[in-house]
Amino acid sequence: MKPFDHSSAVLAKEFPLFVSKEGLPWQQRKSSLTREAILESAIDVLFDGGYAALSTNEVARRARLSRGAMHHHFASRTELVLSLTEYVFYKRMRYFLDDYLSQVRESDEGDWLAIAEELHWQSVKGREYTAYLHLAVAARSDSELAAVFDPAQRHFQEIWHREMRKAFSNWGERADKLRIASEFAEAVHIGTLLKLPATESHERSAALRAMLLKTLRDLYGSG
Template sequence: MTSTRPATRRAQALSRMRPGGGPDDRQRWQQRKASLTREAILEAAVDSLVDTGYAGLSTNDVARRASVSRGAMHHHFASRADLVEGLIEHVFYHRMRQFLDEFLARLKQAPPGEDPYRMAMELHWRSVQSREYGAFLRLAVAARSDDALAAIFTPAARLYDEIWLGEMHHAFPQWREAPELMRIANDVTQAVHAGVLINGAIWGDERSAAVLERAAMLVEDLAQLAQG
């Protein structure tokens, strides 16, 4: 009996993944494959940015890290600017989704009386220590001295800040009657956590913990004001 050739086995496997094997199924598979390639490129871009900084970010390095051809790289991101734009969106949504998923999961399992604001600040502090936030922070710093990057980064960051606030309003309905107080609480949290992340090695654990605790207390005070 003749053995099945590798190409035939691969075709059979793909056929099982695409029930019916019709044009629509093939199209969905191609879309899925393209999505996976794009995701791999963006993950490699995060690694490149964290490892080498914005100055070292290049499409060639990212293609090498992602193990994709230059043609595939160019198909998804024709230029470094296109890559940066996609990268900003990628790190923002990944971090936001992770924070919200973890918060809502913890909230469902939380015992009665557990402070949701403390919980949220703990999870937010964890999120700013992620590689995605590290990449975002490197872009933010580089944009201060690079006009071309600032032209891409600043409007995108402002847009995503508004999206983040909108998601926070859904996650924390108790703030809906006091949106300005919620914005202040959000801004304090963002600023303090970024500051501790940057200065923590200088300040040390005890001093950093004291700053984080004061920020948590301030957010709790703002929450009490919001609830009257």
């Protein structure tokens, strides 16, 4: 498989607010970096305490900013959530393009599905994915959040599957099966991750993932 090398162009087109700060005037660059630090702190709040813990005061404390500085960048929790939602999707897409696809496409033909499954499993255990899950769950009962989160998620999914079709051209005309494989892997990984604290069974987790990998190979091998 050939390396995947157009991630910068995709990110610049789809997430222009979060791409490289080089070339910006110093004050604008400083402001952009501060906003990014705030959003990173917001992810930490989500990771540690969930959506209910997300407040501008708590995020400002984590980012070591005064309330005035926080208000300058995000005047309300709604503004913060709006930017945070887009930022979380940007972080997931950057991982998908820069790390996930590159490593999968550089792997040997016989190993790439196993590597893809392992990389995705590691990604769902990360802080960015945990933040995404907190937002997704909260959006089910918070109409204001849903109005922001749901369209962003649909847009992200379309980019995700579009880039997967480009990267995994070896699936040929079976784009529908590639999408099913991706969504099935995500569903199994999320379910496995959420059940781990209750079962404390890493053997069961490994068995579920082995069954997932077999299913993915069956999907790939079917016509």
